[in-house]
Amino acid sequence: MSGTVQERVYLHKQIETMDLRELKDMQLKKLKAVVDRALRTEWYAGVLGKAGIRSGDDIRSLDDLRKIPFTAKNDLRDAFPSGLLSVDRDEIVRIHASSGTTGIPTVIYHTQGDLDNWTALTARSLTATGCTKKDVLQNMMSYGLFTGGLGVHYAAESIGMMVVPAGSGNTQRQFKLMKDFQTTTVHATPSYMLHLHSKMEDFGIRREDLKLARALVGAEPHSEDIRKKIEHLYGIDVYNSYGLSEMNGPGVAFECTEKQDMHLWEDAYIMEIINPETLEPVKEGETGELVLTTLDRVGTPILRYRTRDLTSVNPRPCPCGRTHRRIRRIIGRSDDMLIINGVNVFPSQIEEVIMGMNETGTNYQIVIEKNGALDRMIVKTEVSRELFSDNQRDLERLKQCIQDNLAVSISIKPKVELHQPGVLPVSEGKAVRVIDNR
Numbered sequence: 001m002s003g004t005v006q007e008r009v010y011l012h013k014q015i016e017t018m019d020l021r022e023l024k025d026m027q028l029k030k031l032k033a034v035v036d037r038a039l040r041t042e043w044y045a046g047v048l049g050k051a052g053i054r055s056g057d058d059i060r061s062l063d064d065l066r067k068i069p070f071t072a073k074n075d076l077r078d079a080f081p082s083g084l085l086s087v088d089r090d091e092i093v094r095i096h097a098s099s100g101t102t103g104i105p106t107v108i109y110h111t112q113g114d115l116d117n118w119t120a121l122t123a124r125s126l127t128a129t130g131c132t133k134k135d136v137l138q139n140m141m142s143y144g145l146f147t148g149g150l151g152v153h154y155a156a157e158s159i160g161m162m163v164v165p166a167g168s169g170n171t172q173r174q175f176k177l178m179k180d181f182q183t184t185t186v187h188a189t190p191s192y193m194l195h196l197h198s199k200m201e202d203f204g205i206r207r208e209d210l211k212l213a214r215a216l217v218g219a220e221p222h223s224e225d226i227r228k229k230i231e232h233l234y235g236i237d238v239y240n241s242y243g244l245s246e247m248n249g250p251g252v253a254f255e256c257t258e259k260q261d262m263h264l265w266e267d268a269y270i271m272e273i274i275n276p277e278t279l280e281p282v283k284e285g286e287t288g289e290l291v292l293t294t295l296d297r298v299g300t301p302i303l304r305y306r307t308r309d310l311t312s313v314n315p316r317p318c319p320c321g322r323t324h325r326r327i328r329r330i331i332g333r334s335d336d337m338l339i340i341n342g343v344n345v346f347p348s349q350i351e352e353v354i355m356g357m358n359e360t361g362t363n364y365q366i367v368i369e370k371n372g373a374l375d376r377m378i379v380k381t382e383v384s385r386e387l388f389s390d391n392q393r394d395l396e397r398l399k400q401c402i403q404d405n406l407a408v409s410i411s412i413k414p415k416v417e418l419h420q421p422g423v424l425p426v427s428e429g430k431a432v433r434v435i436d437n438r
Ligand code: AMP
Pocket: 098, 099, 100, 147, 217, 218, 219, 220, 221, 222, 240, 241, 242, 243, 244, 245, 246, 249, 307, 309, 330, 339, 344
């Protein structure tokens, strides 16, 4: 379906098709400025000071980027609450926080200018997938601290799309909204798209009842086969969308109508791909960990952020005419973060809950499997033998309690199984706590 006139529309033509050399000049200029802004934060004043960087002018070329130390998710936690704030708090109009964090969140503070820039990048991305003001966007991502809701919402409005802010869940209502408002474009996780389809028949919905033309999917890894499957089931075009809250959220990298890898907006981010072991850059085209530097961020500037996402660069020019280089599908993570129906979960969060309770705390295991199209997590834990010989009601209560504590900690309610001591496998050497059967 590529190649039609409508698909060649750019939102920011001059920037999107900018000569690579010009783009690099722009990056250097912006990098100096963002280093100056970062130096106004308590955190980077310390970190950059130690690295001998006292002003943006100490960065003389893009190669000097490598003088700047990496920033990790833990640094964001250590800097909480305001170590990474570069302006007066009065200038901040919104915060977002990443899922997969407990206790101390990784929070990003946005000024109005930050939000406007984010909206522009995401709007540019929507346009690249062929969205226009004639389209109706149903946003099935959750609204709130998670960035997939509000991020795409404002972007779609800014290009005149009609937005149905449905939020996540409630399958039957999603179908009703799609029919009532003739939704042409949906934004969801790929697994939710598959789940939704599996319920169509139950709710008496036929493909012809819907006006769907495209789906924007992201927030979790998925294969080309999954894309094709969703496209085939609904008879629509599916586009991959990549983002993370530390870098705003959606609108970091997006597929265009060529559907071949995602343009990473290099006027707003500097990308590096490193070997996660040696921390050295990989050769262009090789797989490694994506490291991103914000160029426009004012509220919370972030330099050389280790995303932990594994990908590679496709340096070939894209037929769409956009010059910003593309990254390939995310193929995994260089840490142990799990993504369960789009929600980030670290096994350590589960361990904290289990170990924090008196009744549990010996051995546990996390099993993840497919339940239809969606992911299901089962947390198995051993409890004392005495508890097992006590009455069933106490066990039920304990199960409920673990489940509730987990729900608070990881924002999802897994199935909990209690076992007698010695039942769960004990591995020699490094414990295998996570069994991912997806
Ligand atoms: P969050 O900060 O909660 O929005 O989570 C961001 C993380 O979700 C990223 O670092 C990726 O691990 C994952 N993610 C987001 N979009 C995609 C995508 N299109 N493909 C694979 N993983 C994704």
